[in-house]
Amino acid sequence: MLSLCLAAFAGLLLMLAPGAGAKVKVLKSEKLDSRLTELTLSTPNVDGPTGVRVLLPAGYGSSSRNYPVLYLLHGAFDDFRSWTDKGDTEALTADLPLIVVMPDTGIRDGYTDWDNGGAGGPPAWETYHIKELIPFIDRRFRTRADRAGRAVAGLSMGGYGAMIYAAKHPDLFTAAAAFSGAVNLTNPLLLAIGTPTARGEYAAHKLRFESDNPLSLAENLGGIYLTLRTGDGTSGGPLDPAGGFDIVESVVHASSVALHDRLDQLGIGHVWEDYGPGDHSWPYWQRDLKKTLPGLMKRFRAHTPAPDRITYKSADLSYGAYGWSVNVKRRAGEFSTLAGAGKAGFRIIGSGRATVRTAPLFRQCRRFAVSIRDAAGRREVIRHTGKTRRLEVKVNLGPANRYEQFTPEDEAAGHRSRTAKVAFRLLGRDRCGPKTRTQ
Template sequence: MAARVLAAGGVLALVVAVAVVLLLNNGGRQERGPLNRDVPVERDAEPAVTERRLDARRMELTIESAALGATTRVRLLLPKGWSREADRTWPVLWLLHGGFDSYTSWTSRTDVDDLTEDTGVIVVMPDGGRCGSYSDWWNGGSGGPPRWATYHLKELLPLLETRYRAGGRRAVAGYSMGGQGAMLYAAEGHFQAAASFSGAVHILAPGVPQAVMAGTTFGCPGTDWKRVWGDPDEQRAVWRAHNPYDQAERLRGVRLVVASGTAELWEDPAEHLAGKAGRAFAARLGELGIEVETHFYRGRHDHAHWQKELRRAYPTLMRAIGAR
């Protein structure tokens, strides 16, 4: 399939394919039910956990996830005064990475440690997998691992509440593939605020599904792109269920931030697509009468800009969850 896409589009198709690799990866078998913010998280069995304290604030968890059928990791930044024996909870900020990165990327490539140092918030940075797409994979209609959304929302989220004093006020933000994940997870009703930085927030825009196919093939060798959401025509409902643009109505009531660069295609293909997706997504929210804070700027698909955008969005996210 990837070969046919490239043959049809020549050099331009290759450029777009590479861009989507970056957009979805760098730098769910059916539609979800109605959004209900008052319903507690449905909990899967609590996974086995090993923890390691890296320094005064950093803690790393190794988790045996049934949803993934594998062992995975998550990094926490704990607030000053945190204790598992405390008689209080703390608001939570989830930070999601792009698919070429890992759970360590936010702390290794941005200044999130300094940004959050004096804020009473638990920062959660889970692994989202290479080409994981923050989705329960379709797997030919049979489901099964990896189930990234189930792991994050039904295993990890409750675990943080029961063992690490995480409270019910939560914000989520992510870059690239993580921007898509942030909006999808917010649409599930468990976050009061969500931010997308250069996010893949419209995966069904014209030409993008074909580039996604090629991008997954090139960016994650050995991964059958159909395992994630199926064929974009035959399993259209599955793709729409994982497309923030199509799920926009379910974000009503969430405090939203959307930011991306406005690079030309020849300057930065990935950010060019992200910018188009971000503007289309923001316009869709506007059509629905859903408030969104936007920032479209001259910039590239890189961590330097995502750090700046997190700093820009941070006050909005913190106000939404009552953190200071």
């Protein structure tokens, strides 16, 4: 029950963030049939108008219920119309109590905020999709506007989008699926077809790429219902047109296998289908969606709560998930990981200094003994939840690394990370002060 409340709290924060979704303006709304509507939107995060198709369940107009939402993402050189025009999505969802949202992300290097030589977006696709489009959809339609009622799936580049959005925002999605997904951004062939405008040159910006890579953030995917489906690009598949070896499917197959193996290594359960011979084409993605929908609907019906203990990895100086927040002070860019975070305590990995604030896990006005083991040694301090129901702890992760992670200078110096361990022990009730104390 507590986990469910935390997931709802995280979703509420998204909805209540200043200006969440407010910058999106509707330029045009066209009803294509009884279920399908096409919206043309404007946002400062995208150059020019951007489209989105919304597929409503049958009987939506005569019902008052709220429906789960599947964000269905297109691949490279397609657009927001592709899943309905080429993927038969309308027929596949005809009998399902489900809203399907199909946004645009451009023809290549989608689902990320472009670097543009350090100038930033537009396009800022991730900011638009996560901070603007989701709240906009939740306001405009009768959605189940919480984590347990929201999933994301996609094909090829859209499979990448589904997994990176789930990895970066695990408190927003209960499920994620990738069909022939480009889920290892640093695969050499995927690097070769990317544009430097999006993330810069890989050799000079490895941390930028790794921090935008589902494979590198796989530990963040714990507690999400995951599905990976892929062919291997060899000829002879049951849905292949006439043709031979498909290099694109071969590349995404290698990426999918890498993520599958990493999830297995981490002990994160997932649906895995390597169907062997098959090319990079719509007949397979249509079949993948058809196979995946029953599992998604079962997940929606279960109202699965967020995990009790979470792990979250990020290269940002300030990051968080599920109501937890971390602020790091260090000299250079690198990954930091909040691990095993829950009511009993947490671990944090990195360098420099970090301030960790828990989710609102505890009762108000409680006093805790906090055991800290970090670069400064072992100690026990007293902390108070106050009225926030949170604890705040500062830890020492040792000398900060001098150079950005993955650079030649960092490798020559020898990158160092230290793990700090923190445990909580309830002492009893306390008088509520105005703020939580920190050391």
